[in-house]
Amino acid sequence: MTDQSTPLLEVEDLAVEFATPDGVVRAVDGLSYSVTAGRTLAIVGESGSGKSVSSMAVMGLLQMPPARIVRGAIRFKGQDLLTLGPKQHRAFCGSHIAMVFQDALTALNPVHTVGWQLTEALRARRKMSRREATTRAVELLDMVKVPNAKERVKDYPHQFSGGMRQRVMIASALAMDPEVLIADEPTTALDVTVQAQIMTLLSEIQAERDMGLVLITHDMGVVANVADDVTVMYAGRAVEQASVFDVYSSAAHPYTRALLRSIPRLDRKGAGLEVIPGRPPDPTAVPSGCPFHPRCAYAEDVCRVDPPPPQHVLPYDRTAACHFAERVREEGGAVR
Amino acid sequence: MTDTDVVLEVRDLAKSYPVRRGVVFKREVGTVRAVDGVSLTLRRGKTLGLVGESGSGKSTLAKLLVGVEKPTRGQILVDGVDVSELGRADRRRLRSTLQMVFQDPYTSLNPRMSVGEIVGEAYAIHPDVTPPGGRDKAVRELLDRVGLNPDHVNRYPHQFSGGQRQRIGIARALAVRPRILICDEPVSALDVSIQGQVVNLLEELQDDLGLSYLFIAHDLSVVRHIADEVAVMYLGRIVEAGGDAEVYDRTSHPYTRALMSAVPVPDPTRREDRAIVLEGDMPSPSDPPSGCHFHTRCWLAPTVADPSSGETRPDGARIPSVCRHDSPKLAPQESPDHLAACHFALDAPRR
Numbered sequence: 001m002t003d004q005s006t007p008l009l010e011v012e013d014l015a016v017e018f019a020t021p022d023g024v025v026r027a028v029d030g031l032s033y034s035v036t037a038g039r040t041l042a043i044v045g046e047s048g049s050g051k052s053v054s055s056m057a058v059m060g061l062l063q064m065p066p067a068r069i070v071r072g073a074i075r076f077k078g079q080d081l082l083t084l085g086p087k088q089h090r091a092f093c094g095s096h097i098a099m100v101f102q103d104a105l106t107a108l109n110p111v112h113t114v115g116w117q118l119t120e121a122l123r124a125r126r127k128m129s130r131r132e133a134t135t136r137a138v139e140l141l142d143m144v145k146v147p148n149a150k151e152r153v154k155d156y157p158h159q160f161s162g163g164m165r166q167r168v169m170i171a172s173a174l175a176m177d178p179e180v181l182i183a184d185e186p187t188t189a190l191d192v193t194v195q196a197q198i199m200t201l202l203s204e205i206q207a208e209r210d211m212g213l214v215l216i217t218h219d220m221g222v223v224a225n226v227a228d229d230v231t232v233m234y235a236g237r238a239v240e241q242a243s244v245f246d247v248y249s250s251a252a253h254p255y256t257r258a259l260l261r262s263i264p265r266l267d268r269k270g271a272g273l274e275v276i277p278g279r280p281p282d283p284t285a286v287p288s289g290c291p292f293h294p295r296c297a298y299a300e301d302v303c304r305v306d307p308p309p310p311q312h313v314l315p316y317d318r319t320a321a322c323h324f325a326e327r328v329r330e331e332g333g334a335v336r
Numbered sequence: 337m338t339d340t341d342v343v344l345e346v347r348d349l350a351k352s353y354p355v356r357r358g359v360v361f362k363r364e365v366g367t368v369r370a371v372d373g374v375s376l377t378l379r380r381g382k383t384l385g386l387v388g389e390s391g392s393g394k395s396t397l398a399k400l401l402v403g404v405e406k407p408t409r410g411q412i413l414v415d416g417v418d419v420s421e422l423g424r425a426d427r428r429r430l431r432s433t434l435q436m437v438f439q440d441p442y443t444s445l446n447p448r449m450s451v452g453e454i455v456g457e458a459y460a461i462h463p464d465v466t467p468p469g470g471r472d473k474a475v476r477e478l479l480d481r482v483g484l485n486p487d488h489v490n491r492y493p494h495q496f497s498g499g500q501r502q503r504i505g506i507a508r509a510l511a512v513r514p515r516i517l518i519c520d521e522p523v524s525a526l527d528v529s530i531q532g533q534v535v536n537l538l539e540e541l542q543d544d545l546g547l548s549y550l551f552i553a554h555d556l557s558v559v560r561h562i563a564d565e566v567a568v569m570y571l572g573r574i575v576e577a578g579g580d581a582e583v584y585d586r587t588s589h590p591y592t593r594a595l596m597s598a599v600p601v602p603d604p605t606r607r608e609d610r611a612i613v614l615e616g617d618m619p620s621p622s623d624p625p626s627g628c629h630f631h632t633r634c635w636l637a638p639t640v641a642d643p644s645s646g647e648t649r650p651d652g653a654r655i656p657s658v659c660r661h662d663s664p665k666l667a668p669q670e671s672p673d674h675l676a677a678c679h680f681a682l683d684a685p686r687r
Contacts, residue, residue: 221600
């Protein structure tokens with residue numbers, strides 16, 4: 001493992017807005033996180049929490065307008081990518097940060113062979129010859145354990161199963177030897193047995209190359225299995241940031257706690273699921289004060305007025321954005 | 337079986353689709369056995385969980401049960417009456433006892449119809465359920481029943497969130513006062529915090545109305561939570577079935593074992609628990625493996641193979657020849673209601 005203290009990727013106080021017909025929507029509001037080599041950060045949240053928008057911002061893939069980065073910094077080894085022009089930003093990411101998307105079928109081009117798509121970047125950026133590029137494509141498919149890679153490079157995406165397509169996506173993300181990989185719900189559309197295969201593959205590749213991995217997901221089971229650190233997002237904000245063990249043993253934000261208690265578990269049969277009342281806020285009308293207060297069991301008057309800033313919680317290497325974070329942590333014990 | 341508690345019984349049900357090739361002169365080059373001899377029983381007020389990966393045939397089974405597809409073979413008995421022997425009118429009446437809740441609340445509701453029209457449409461098809469004058473009132477009661485505001489009857493689906501749309505889908509299914517609900521992946525398209533709400537609503541409705549559910553899902557945790565009995569499907573066949581505790585705690589089929597082992601436990605201190613990772617994808621149902629369908633991916637077979645006899649699998653592992661040549665029958669395990677289709681079933685729990 002390389003130096004743990006210098007982060008590869010640092011996001012600081014990022015805020016992203018969208019202009020919509022219903023007014024300006026703040027999709028990400030003051031998000032900060034960092035990833036170091038060899039470690040996995042899981043960003044957890046429900047739909048509309050801003051987890052995907054924030055990674056699109058990191059990759060320079062937001063359509064601007066309607067999107068606008070209001071403030072913040074995205075640094076790779078100290079260099080702020082937001083000071084680059086959009087083109088340079090994307091070019092920089094191309095060789096340092098890669099992304100794996102959720103839906104492998106729509107992310108791959110149906111009219112080109114898998115080999116062609118894997119080598120597109122190599123031919124364009126590294127000026128490889130066709131033959132060199134094809135050899136590299138076979139290597140990449142071997143790396144992600146696609147059987148019979150030599151023949152499969154000539155196949156089209158529809159000839160691959162869902163799990164194999166996701167492997168191809170991972171291979172294409174690895175083509176430029178990235179130092180940070182952002183995986184946005186990489187297993188959501190897959191069956192559990194295939195999900196297990198893909199997560200195992202990602203962990204192996206990460207360990208082999210000492211990559212920083214940002215895993216965006218809503219699945220608390222997957223997070224428990226692969227993450228080192230966890231950022232929980234709600235309504236565009238990071239409501240809790242802590243090590244994976246702290247999050248599961250003593251969640252300090254009521255939302256994290258409620259989320260952990262609401263998932264059905266295979267290893268025990270409970271009576272009646274605990275449920276988070278209400279639903280995630282409409283991004284055009286985020287509640288005042290703490291955005292979680294209408295659904296929160298701990299909410300008091302202060303929560304309706306003052307948005308809680310992230311505050312340090314024992315043992316001080318973790319934060320939670322809740323006025324009563326310390327109390328929630330003490331009662332914690334999210335794992336029943 | 338003459339058990340009066342059985343509301344739905346499926347006997348040796350099968351559905352195969354022809355595979356055709358050619359543009360002008362289409363010829364049949366094979367068949368896909370989507371459902372291949374499935375037998376199930378659903379009891380009054382109980383939930384039967386049907387688990388399987390995509391391609392296992394669970395959705396085809398649902399289509400057969402609600403009559404969208406006709407079975408190639410086998411019987412469907414509702415309250416002991418064979419559906420295929422009924423005339424048109426009787427069959428229509430029977431439809432109202434068996435309703436379906438769909439997976440995707442975004443595409444299963446017509447965007448041009450108001451909620452009132454969607455839920456009330458069933459009364460036009462089954463007019464005997466509620467007299468014409470009382471229909472508006474019935475629709476409002478249903479919306480209230482599933483936790484929606486009855487004043488929203490004139491709103492359109494796009495004005496609702498995913499969880500609320502699924503409630504509309506449930507209200508629509510309940511409109512004709514069914515006794516059986518076929519729920520095909522009813523919560524898998526919903527956010528985590530919303531899934532629990534819908535699962536709890538289904539449980540409440542079951543207690544209040546005495547409904548029986550066939551709950552189809554790929555998520556074993558949700559099924560564990562809601563089901564009284566569980567059946568596991570692989571390539572069109574049931575490979576294990578039994579009470580919830582039997583299937584989950586005394587698992588006898590190696591496929592069920594692998595499936596459960598693949599579900600990540602939300603507890604970071606138990607990462608090491610995961611033992612079995614299945615290799616490869618599920619084989620195509622148009623060309624299923626011989627003998628036991630699971631033998632190509634089975635983790636148990638190589639461990640029980642006799643090194644001197646037996647056969648070699650494409651991945652190099654030696655497996656017992658019985659696995660490749662004989663299709664195992666569903667056979668009782670320690671308890672007579674717990675069935676598993678594996679030649680070496682009893683070996684599985686001990687490993």
